[in-house]
């Protein structure tokens with residue numbers, strides 16, 4: 001029963017004990033509460049936990065840790081050690097925001113404090129930020145990714161995930177990137193920023209497995225503004241593979257509405273279980289590297305099926321593991337009927353992050 005889901009897999013030089021991972025999930029919780037949540041999920045037997053949004057910049061917000069300095073390394077090491085003690089491997093999702101920090105500061109100086117208003121100003125500023133970013137700043141950020149990966153190693157992380165959405169996704173997207181230099185225009189030019197990040201990490205740190213979160217834009221109907229078009233997937237995947245990426249994590253591109261990348265139960269388009277797997281199917285056509293699927297995955301039978309049919313090599317779950325951290329233990333023990341099924345309401349997870357209210361799950 002579930003023998004494919006429970007089979008080990010290698011990503012680069014990293015052996016994972018099964019095919020189930022906790023998807024990158026930022027939580028509005030303090031360090032101790034976060035560690036507690038991660039450890040519960042790890043103890044149920046999940047092979048890999050990916051820590052979401054590990055910033056390459058020093059923290060702007062007090063809840064957000066950064067791996068850019070010694071303090072951050074110390075704090076992240078506490079998380080990593082606790083997860084290792086609970087039996088799982090840990091990946092750091094290395095991330096750079098595409099919000100212009102100067103615009104944030106200026107907006108705040110104007111006395112604007114409404115979260116929605118600030119978010120709109122930031123979202124509207126992405127195109128100018130990406131298009132006008134000086135080359136010197138591009139080089140700085142590439143260097144920050146390299147240093148942050150070195151720091152991730154120091155903190156004991158087993159792997160990194162390059163967050164190919166947000167700033168990298170915006171550079172990749174013709175919607176946000178209107179540059180007329182070698183970082184804009186053709187598909188090859190728009191993949192240059194990500195490629196230089198991958199190369200600078202790989203050239204300096206030979207042995208760390210690199211997972212790439214590839215964010216794909218959906219057209220007709222249109223969902224997601226960052227990321228790459230379906231027809232551009234082949235170019236990006238082959239290029240990144242040639243530069244030393246070890247696996248892909250595939251999902252819908254961001255920068256439309258969070259309800260699309262974290263779709264609610266009655267979403268008009270992304271309704272079904274495995275709603276983003278059609279994007280992973282496209283990646284699978286162009287690589288032999290392991291591909292991880294994500295998006296409304298919860299039923300063990302469905303997951304066993306997509307892995308045994310070779311649609312994906314691994315799965316990542318966020319909300320289902322928030323709803324029931326014992327998911328994998330129940331699967332292993334054949335207690336599938338005891339699983340608390342996520343109803344994808346988003347009320348106490350994704351929505352709570354937006355409204356800064358108590359983070360958790362309505363099923364807790």
Ligand SMILES: Cc1cc2nc3c(=O)[nH]c(=O)nc-3n(C[C@H](O)[C@H](O)[C@H](O)COP(=O)(O)O)c2cc1C
Nearest residue numbers: 023024025026052053262295296317318319349350
């Ligand atoms: C509360 C919450 C926080 C999230 N934070 C991140 C994040 O930091 N980085 C990221 O790439 N995705 C993040 N996601 C998206 C998930 O990784 C995942 O792609 C999405 O929730 C769909 O998977 P699911 O249906 O299993 O929840 C978050 C999702 C949730 C629910």
